Amino acid sequence: MVQAESQVFALVDVNNFYVSCERAFNPGLRGKPVVVLSNNDGCAVARSSEVKALGVAMGAPWFMLKDLAKQHGIIALSSNYTLYGDMSNRVMEILRTFSPNVEVYSIDESFVSLNGMDAMWQQRAQLGQKIRKQVLQWTALPVCVGISTSKTLAKMANHIAKKQPRFQGVCDLTSLAPADVDTILAGIDVGEVWGVGRRISEKLRAMGINTVQDLRTASPKGLRQHFGVVMERTCEELRGVSCMGLQEVAPARQEIISSKSFGELVFEFSELEEAVSQYMTRAAEKLRGQQSYCNSVNVFIHTDPFRLKDRQYSRSITVPMQDPSNDTRDLVRAAIMGLKRIYRPGYKYKKAGVVLMGLSRESTKQGTLFEESWNMQTSAAVMGALDALNKRFGRDTVKIASAASSARWTAKFENKTPHYTTDWGQLPTAFAR
């Protein structure tokens, strides 16, 4: 009898990523308090450990830190995302030499599958150390490694590896005695759990759930009642039951956003028009990069909510495309059309942006073809697709969410887990054209 093999994930995360990148190229910054600032040098988006120790929060506005900075000699750098992206790729390539199964989760962290690699716990921790050494040697970036049987626990292990020096940067929860794991998790605030933010941790605390261990031993079904299916899954994951697989190929984005705050307040339509055209050009490049077409364009503008004395204005609008398109000119035209509808003179605008929505892989031509057959056999096709999907996934678990606007059926599971989509060509032949 073959035992179902349990999953093992490592989460590899670069410490203070942006700051570490800067230090890799300027060793003079090592050991000094350093922050990297956002666009327009607005907020601190990365902090060295020295700066974190001073109590500077992520996203703290730089102008509020000026005094503290002077006092402690904090060095502030403008961000250089090209550099960070390049360094990120180098780290991920190194990780792929350790395991073929890597999910790049964000610019500075990856999940690495250790399934079937090393059954011996000593070797797992050693493997973690080997990864650290290799990355440091080849990129000069420090990383920590967390290892466990679910992604949520691997994230937690990574947190422990960072905070508790005795682990020396690698925490393998699978090698610890269960009682030790309980003790460690009982000492960590529930807000540190992946997926538990400020508001949810407040609610949890009101229910007497204060630590990670409290959450872990709470009833998953009870949590579902209060917080929904996502929280239930988090709880199961904390118990070591893997509910989230490795996503090795990044799925195509469902939306593409391009937006930016202005360095100076903007009044005129023409200025907004120029900004929106520019953002759309960038968004359209990303759209073509993932080989998608877009069927509607959202534009938004708003004033500065921090200027309490100013009259505030915030609007957005969605403009449908005549046909799904990835042509910059079409998309810019639609965006400007929307902008004209929502622009009001007399306000001090601080931010504008565009969102590409309704993304699909289908070209215009296929969409048109589909609509012809759609018109002829609407109800039979819908019922057929529904039946086929319900047979496949169980009675009444699937409903058709939308079908008319593209050449693609989209079905949604009732429990709101990820979309299942199928192309016309995959439907049972009885219902195909």
Add this chain to the structure above:
DNA sequence: TCTGGGGTCCTAGGACCC
């Protein structure tokens, strides 16, 4: 004149993540 239920799309906003 009174009354309905199903559905989609849009706008807006909240919560979370990095």
Add this chain to the structure above:
DNA sequence: TCTGGGGTCCTAGGACCC
């Protein structure tokens, strides 16, 4: 004076359609 940008998922109300 000075407060990021890019994502996902979820909810709710109103307009509009049949």
